[in-house]
Amino acid sequence: MKKLLCNFLLSGTMMFSLMSINNFAHADTALDKGLPDLAKVESNNNIHKEYLNFTGKYLMSPMQLQYAGLIKIDVSKSGEMPSGEWSKNITVLPNEFGIKTRKDFENNEKAQDYYAKVFIDNITKGFPSDIINSDYFPKREIPMTVGRLDMCIWELGVIGCESFYRTGSTGLETVDDNIVKNLLEINPDKK
Incomplete structure (x- = not known):
């Protein structure tokens, strides 16, 4: 449920971030x-x-992999993504x-690190500097760390994370409980 909700939030976030990239101050923080920290919490x-x-170790969704440039999802074709393979609606790009x-991706840690970095760098362009700082x-x-901010963005998307930061809630108590639990798993010495 958590991941499915995040996919929904993420798809809206990606559209928003593409359209509104200049609405926020650009931060220098990487x-x-x-x-x-995220990989440790997501998959140990x-x-x-x-x-x-x-x-993979970041539990990347197809939408995240598409946004990072590894795959293209053809929404005109239906298809499940069974364990170990990508369905007929996914094309792996050169x-x-x-x-x-999918197995190639799971067997290549460097590719996982690369596409996770591309994804987080792309989606956070223009993220509000008051939150980053x-x-x-x-x-x-909850004390802020870069790992915790990454987890918030990864789980909730840019819009969801900003809303959680500003209001303390996503509007769904079970999602709030889960994000708080995950945030506290990162840098547990900073409570």
């Missing part, structure tokens, strides 16, 4: 520095991890890693 650094249609299948998620009094 948000991809929190990716190792298991590069072969699969959960529904999420894959890439420097020789990735042709904050010491806390104010409504929840």
